[in-house]
Amino acid sequence: MQDVTDLRFWRLLGRYGHADAYVTEYIRVYPHSRVDKDIRQDILLNDTGCPVIAQIAGEDVPSLARIAEGLQSLPVAGIDLNLGCPAQVVCRKHVGGALLKDLSKVDEILAALRARITKVPFSVKCRLGYETASDFEKLLELFSRRRVDWVTVHGRTVRQGYGGRADWDAILRAAESLNCPVVGNGDISDPVQAARMLEETRLSGLMIGRGAVRNPWIFRQIRQARDGEPVTLPTGREVLTYLYAIKEMTSIVEHSRGESAHVERSKKFLNFIGAGISGEFLYRTRRARTWTEMEAAWKQYLDMERPYSLIPEG
Numbered sequence: 273m274q275d276v277t278d279l280r281f282w283r284l285l286g287r288y289g290h291a292d293a294y295v296t297e298y299i300r301v302y303p304h305s306r307v308d309k310d311i312r313q314d315i316l317l318n319d320t321g322c323p324v325i326a327q328i329a330g331e332d333v334p335s336l337a338r339i340a341e342g343l344q345s346l347p348v349a350g351i352d353l354n355l356g357c358p359a360q361v362v363c364r365k366h367v368g369g370a371l372l373k374d375l376s377k378v379d380e381i382l383a384a385l386r387a388r389i390t391k392v393p394f395s396v397k398c399r400l401g402y403e404t405a406s407d408f409e410k411l412l413e414l415f416s417r418r419r420v421d422w423v424t425v426h427g428r429t430v431r432q433g434y435g436g437r438a439d440w441d442a443i444l445r446a447a448e449s450l451n452c453p454v455v456g457n458g459d460i461s462d463p464v465q466a467a468r469m470l471e472e473t474r475l476s477g478l479m480i481g482r483g484a485v486r487n488p489w490i491f492r493q494i495r496q497a498r499d500g501e502p503v504t505l506p507t508g509r510e511v512l513t514y515l516y517a518i519k520e521m522t523s524i525v526e527h528s529r530g531e532s533a534h535v536e537r538s539k540k541f542l543n544f545i546g547a548g549i550s551g552e553f554l555y556r557t558r559r560a561r562t563w564t565e566m567e568a569a570w571k572q573y574l575d576m577e578r579p580y581s582l583i584p585e586g
C-alpha cells in the first residue's frame with residue numbers, strides 16, 4: 273500500500289506475526305524511469321524472513337518489460353502488475369485501474385511481461401472492471417491465455433474506489449474458473465471468517481491491506497483460527513503499545529519536519545486503526561495537531577486491559 277506498507281512496516285508486523293509474503297508499494301514505470309530507490313532499498317534490505325513481491329504500475333509496454341527484466345536481478349519472489357489502483361493521479365495517466373478500460377492494451381502488456389518474466393512468478397492484481405464488472409470474465413480469459421502464474425482479485429470496480437463492500441461472490445467465481453491460484457482481497461477484518469474462507473473455497477490465499485494496518489495481529493489470529501485454537505485478542509494496552517510503535521516508526525521520516533508533520537504522517541495509519549475502535553477515537557485522532565492531543569485520545573480509549581477485536585462495526 274502506497275505510503276503505508278514499506279520495510280519498516282513489514283518489520284513492525286513481525287512483532288505480532290508476519291504475513292506469509294509482502295508486496296511492495298507500486299513501482300511507477302514510464303519511459304526512462306528507474307525502480308524507486310526507497311522501494312529498491314526495501315527489497316534489498318528485507319530482513320523479515322518473508323518473501324517480497326515487487327509490484328509495477330505503468331502502461332508503456334517496453335518500459336514495463338525493461339523494469340520487469342531488471343527487477344529479476346533483485347531478491348524478489350515475484351513481479352506483480354497493478355491493474356487496480358483507482359487514484360486519480362494514476363488513472364489519469366491510463367495506469368493501474370484505468371487499464372481495465374482497454375482490454376486489448378491489458379493483453380498487450382500481459383504478453384510482453386509473460387515473455388520477459390522468466391525467473392520468478394508473474395502475477396496480477398486486478399479489480400472487477402472499471403465502470404462495471406461486465407468484462408470481468410473477459411479479463412480472466414486474458415489471464416488464462418497469457419499464463420499468468422497467479423491472480424489477486426479485489427472485489428470492487430475501479431469506479432467504486434473504496435466505497436461499498438467488496439463482492440466476494442465475484443472473487444470466488446474467479447477462483448472457480450481460473451486454473452491458476454487466486455488470492456481474494458477486500459474488507460477482510462474478521463480472522464475467523466478469513467480462516468473459514470481459506471478452508472471452504474478454492475481460494476489459494478488472502479491479501480489483507482487496511483485490515484492488517486488496523487489489526488497487525490490478524491495474520492497470527494487467522495493461523496490460530498485455521499488450527500482450531502482460540503483467537504487471542506490484544507488488550508487495549510497492547511493496541512496502545514502498537515500505536516506508540518507507529519509513532520516511533522513514522523518519526524524516522526518525519527521528525528526533522530516538525531511535530532505537526534509527524535502527527536499528520538501517523539494519521540495515514542491511524543485512520544485505518546480508528547475504524548476498529550468505537551466511540552470518538554477516530555474523531556479525536558483526526559483532529560489532533562500535537563502529540564499531547566493525540567496521546568490523550570489514545571489513552572482515553574485504550575489504556576485498559578479490555579480486549580479489542582479491532583473489527584469495524586457494521
Ligand SMILES: Cc1cc2nc3c(=O)[nH]c(=O)nc-3n(C[C@H](O)[C@H](O)[C@H](O)COP(=O)(O)O)c2cc1C
Binds near residue numbers: 273297457479480
Ligand atoms: C492507502 C492505500 C494505498 C494502496 N496502495 C496500493 C498499491 O500500491 N498497490 C496495490 O495493489 N493496491 C494498493 N491499495 C489497495 C489495497 O492493496 C487493497 O486492494 C484494498 O485496500 C482493498 O483491500 P483491504 O480492504 O484489505 O484494504 C492501496 C490501498 C490504500 C487504502
